Amino acid sequence: MTAHLLTGVRPYGEDAADILVIDGRIAAIGPEAAAQAPAEAERHAFDELIALPGLVDIHTHLREPGGESAETVYTGTRAAAVGGYTAVFAMANTNPVQDNAGVVEQVLRLGQDAGWVDVHPVGAVSQGLKGEQLSEMGAMAGSAAQVRVFSDDGRCVYDPVLMRRALEYVKSFDGVIAQHSQDPRLTEGSQMHEGAVSAELGLRGWPAVAEESIIARDVLLAEHVGSRLHVCHLSTSGSVDIIRWAKARGIDVTAEVTPHHLLLTDEMARSYSPLYKVNPPLRTAEDVEAVREALADGTIDVVGTDHAPHPLEDKDCEWQAGAFGMTGLETALPILIETMVSTGRMTWRDIARVMSTTPALIGRVRDQGQGLEVGAPANITVVDPTVRRTIDGASQWTHSTNTPYAGMELPGQVIATFLHGRPTVLAGAPVEKRDED
């Protein structure tokens, strides 16, 4: 038997209550926890700290296989655990692409061996992400990886016939298509958000309509075939309007926003530093306000990090040559605290909903996101919201340093993470899996 007693902790930021964990499940919460704790239980004094259900990231790039100079499954999932995550959905734009059962099972196994979080491989929608023919979706769904989320993320499924077929096909195994909404024709050569700042800087623009027109098309397709659509990294106020309209109409759509689109604007491009180059691009202050409001009112369902590590040479260069993407696993919760909790827009229960419960539901994962309830799997994140830390890329656990928050002071630190009852992070630092675990 393994047992842990978390004392003095505040579940969902509410009244202090001890939590007893036995053999991977929450055995008791409240006064009876200490009374029921076996003598050998490991005790953790977490007075005044906040307990949340383990975070679930619906949108992570782990890069392995093929991109190990940026990240491996091991380093990416270790960074996830440090960020408070207990599960991540690993995007399909690896090399080889996660478009068949062999590759998704490889990523699943790498995740299990690393042991930091549950890794759920995302399957590509199209073979080789080429947007021409459907991938082996059924084989991936039926594989050991039990894939339910399919995405060509990094690329848009542009062909409406392919998108329609994909939406139809995933219905048979309750899957979802997670679309990277970007009209490729409207964004050829685009470098940043199209607007006053791009005009001033002389960088080619990525117009909001390139995102909004694809979302509008896709919600109508999802309605037409009666299937489930997930919109990745929504970034504009117009996109929020479309999702609001689609939901009011009863369309089965969910939407995600990234931490960086909740905090940063296209003004950052004035530095010409590719650290701020990301896809979709950082938008205007009005867009940031719209996505914050939509996350708070439930129009946007989840926060996905879009953790996109890149090797230094792809970021330490001029803007035009830089790669799109920024790391995010270790800064997501601090940014949510800064933008949504400290501002009074969301409670800790709301954070649990958008960063744990709903992402697990969208991905059809049953042993995550169940909340801090007796009998639930003991996936628990313990955070100190009062600490303020200056972010430094070099001291993060991800293998890459492309954080746009370097030098910024952000609130909150994950003190401990428990994955199915086993601590993966204690005192803010990762804890290696032992052989007997």
Ligand SMILES: NC(=O)N[C@@H](CC(=O)O)C(=O)O
């Ligand atoms: N979000 C990003 O800016 N980059 C992503 C893929 C993508 O372009 O969406 C990546 O894989 O690097």
